[in-house]
Amino acid sequence: GENVEQHPSTLSVQEGDSAVIKCTYSDSASNYFPWYKQELGKRPQLIIDIRSNVGEKKDQRIAVTLNKTAKHFSLHITETQPEDSAVYFCAASNQASGTYKYIFGTGTRLKVLA
Amino acid sequence: DGGITQSPKYLFRKEGQNVTLSCEQNLNHDAMYWYRQDPGQGLRLIYYSQIVNDFQKGDIAEGYSVSREKKESFPLTVTSAQKNPTAFYLCASSINDEQFFGPGTRLTVL
Numbered sequence: 001g002e003n004v005e006q007h008p009s010t011l012s013v014q015e016g017d018s019a020v021i022k023c024t025y026s027d028s029a030s031n032y033f034p035w036y037k038q039e040l041g042k043r044p045q046l047i048i049d050i051r052s053n054v055g056e057k058k059d060q061r062i063a064v065t066l067n068k069t070a071k072h073f074s075l076h077i078t079e080t081q082p083e084d085s086a087v088y089f090c091a092a093s094n095q096a097s098g099t100y101k102y103i104f105g106t107g108t109r110l111k112v113l114a
Numbered sequence: 115d116g117g118i119t120q121s122p123k124y125l126f127r128k129e130g131q132n133v134t135l136s137c138e139q140n141l142n143h144d145a146m147y148w149y150r151q152d153p154g155q156g157l158r159l160i161y162y163s164q165i166v167n168d169f170q171k172g173d174i175a176e177g178y179s180v181s182r183e184k185k186e187s188f189p190l191t192v193t194s195a196q197k198n199p200t201a202f203y204l205c206a207s208s209i210n211d212e213q214f215f216g217p218g219t220r221l222t223v224l
Contacts, residue, residue: 006156009154041218042218043215043216043218044157044204044215093211100164100208100210100211101159102157104158106154106155107154
């Protein structure tokens with residue numbers, strides 16, 4: 001079946017360094033890729049998304065890249081800060097199917113060390 | 115995302131009991147979803163509904179039931195047939211691409 005693999009499961013970086021989280025999807029028809037941030041005990045919040053007609057998207061310190069050929073997309077956080085510490089989830093969706101159903105990765109726990 | 119509410123925030127259930135988790139949205143979204151979240155397993159889809167009076171099973175529907183009688187409401191019942199129901203339950207709604215999540219309900223079976 002469809003699945004999304006996410007790596008690493010945990011990531012620790014020093015404050016100010018960059019963090020990269022990678023996801024690979026199996027359904028070649030996927031065309032929408034959101035990233036969510038979830039703080040402890042809170043709801044997931046969308047931080048950035050990308051569609052299949054775009055290779056890269058940036059929003060301040062956050063960027064996402066997409067390689068459709070490899071079925072691979074990544075989240076890049078630069079100049080990390082302690083408040084970036086959270087669990088990050090990637091997801092893939094085939095909007096053309098009309099269901100808007102997401103397949104989520106298993107999450108990456110990011111710790112930014114001060 | 116303040117337009118999606120879930121209640122209660124914490125719920126305790128004795129074995130053998132059915133419990134119903136509430137999810138309400140005032141965003142006028144057509145689609146609604148229920149996810150279960152366990153440590154290290156991400157979000158797994160239980161049920162989803164794209165329109166009133168219609169819903170589809172997700173990946174882990176066994177032991178759960180839903181209804182969608184109103185656009186604003188998508189309650190989830192955890193039945194006694196669900197053998198390991200202790201988890202964090204998240205409801206979401208969407209119109210087009212983005213899914214908006216509710217604050218979640220943490221269910222504990224005693």
